[in-house]
Amino acid sequence: MNAVLHMDESALDAPLSVRGVAHAYEGRNALRGVDLDLPRGSVLGLIGRNGAGKSTLIRAMLGLLEPLAGETRVFGEPALRLSDAAKARIAYVPQQPEALAWLTATQMFDYLSRFYPNWDAGFVERTMQRWQLPTNRVMAKLSPGERQRVDLIRALASQPELLVLDEPAAALDPVARRDLLREVALRAGEAGATVLFSTHIVSDLERAASEIAFLHDGQLLLHCGLDETKERYARLWLPASQSAAAPPHALSRHRHDDGSLSVVVERGEDGGWPEAARLPGARVDALGLEDLFVEIAE
Amino acid sequence: MDASILTIQPTSPEPIYRQIVEQLRRLIAGGQLTPGEKLPSVREVAGFHAVNPMTVSRAYGLAESEGLLERQRGKGMVVATGQGISRSENERMQLLEPHLHETARQARELELPADEVVRRLQQLLGE
Structure with a gap:
């Protein structure tokens, strides 16, 4: 995931920067220690199931909610005490304006x-x-x-220089949705605007996003460039007889009724899949983003 | 050419920039794009398909480094000279090879009779 682990020096006046943010509602954890930096010009698709904590994270990022722990900054300023100048550079569209x-x-x-x-x-x-x-x-x-x-x-x-959209796709028909994605993509790519949008409809963000983050159960499971995500991860299926050879550090593992095993694997330094992929009967399937999300969020 | 010549499937496991490079490769090899022909700008492609301009730039950059395209002053990207129809049938066939393998694999998994698959392919080719 090094590709988009942005270093602290650039995070100083990054459009959005979040460190160790945790929050809970009535004792129920909503966010459990989230770190996230958004560099200028990026389009981040924040993916998560309903209730994963997407809206809470967005509200904390923008200083609309004071998290129980952690630090959030917008253009380098503490999100809870934003200057008017910083506010004028931001636009936020909540789910229910x-x-x-x-x-x-x-x-x-x-x-x-x-x-x-x-x-x-x-x-x-x-x-x-x-x-x-x-x-x-x-x-x-x-x-x-x-x-x-x-x-x-x-x-x-x-x-705006920073545009934050909470589940924007739900209200739009396919034509308007395409219009919105076009605006988002062109403004980021040409004017250098930074965009964060949350969605539970994965296919919406695949056109416009440059990065994706999976939020699951209040934690970020993955934050990576969109293209890199598709190229780096795959599903390895092992028949029951070989399932003991599965790599120990997989993003997710599912045992099937017949004893066979599916694990999400990552390419190694050399660009190859883990050794288990070469076992007899093993199969590596490329994963679309939605499949990957389902695999690791289940 | 204009941006509509490209087909983009955002939900495919293959990243969009790779889809674009592969299509350019096929269009050039098949002669639909000829040497010196101007490509639509990054903005046109990004706007038409509602994709991130950085993705299109990345595709053009990769195609350029592979010698498919070249940057021409004042004109933008054009199909590289020395590309295109000069390729032998054999070379063009090579480009199709991975897709044929994939189709064959899926046909076997679905336990489809080979002659049915071949007949359907012939139908599609005749269209």
Whole structure:
């Protein structure tokens, strides 16, 4: 995983940096010691099942929640005491936006455009039309999906340097979803914006993400470049007769009813699979991201 | 060519940058792309397929280092001279080899009769 273990020197003013963050709700652990750095220009897909702690981690990262332990920084500033200058560089879209609900979308955009020097009014107009959103209805009267779409437009229009989206895909139809991914990918790749988006729909992030992180049960199981993840890990299947030879340090192992064994293995220094892959009857299967996630999150 | 000539399957276990390089290799070997032909810009490909521009840059960079593409001043990436139809049938067949092996493996796993698989392949080739 060295490829994206970003060193502390670059983390000093990294868009996002998290050290040892832990949190619990009513005694139930939500985050159990998370370390994460996000370098400029990266697009991180945060994958996890419902309840894995994705929203809690995002809220802690942005200083919207004070974690029980650990340190979170945004552009080098403590997340809980962000300056106005830092706040102006960030846009965050929660799963259920509630702010300014008594305004219409047009009123909200007019109001907010004054605070953002790079506000892109053309983008707002185009995208409101393309995503078929009502401009003159009070936002409290919009469906949750419409409300989140308006909020995504709001976030993108401010042209933020750091864009954080909590489960953005749920509210979008396939066309709008593709539009969003295109915006995310181009802004990161060209304008150097940094993006974090959480999802439980793995296929959504495979186009745009440059890195992925698996959050499971409050812990980061994996944080790696997207391409490297696909190239580095595979599933090794061993028949029952050979299963004792399985490598001891596998990311996951599942014993099947017939005694055969599936383990997630990692390429060695030399780029080869562990020796057990050459045993008679052994089979190595390439894994898509979703398969990998299911293997290690089960 | 434009960006629509590429097909991208984001959920495939094969990383997107490799998918792009393999397709360029096949398109060039098959003569659909000819030496000197201009490739769509990184932005066009990234925008059309909604993929990360860094992924496209990586693919173009790899294709360049393999001699498939070359960077031309003011023009961007073009198909390298000395690439393309000059390849023998044998060389082009080599490019298909891994895919044939994979198809054969899956057909055996599914216990499909060989003549059925061959008949279907002929059908597809005739289309």
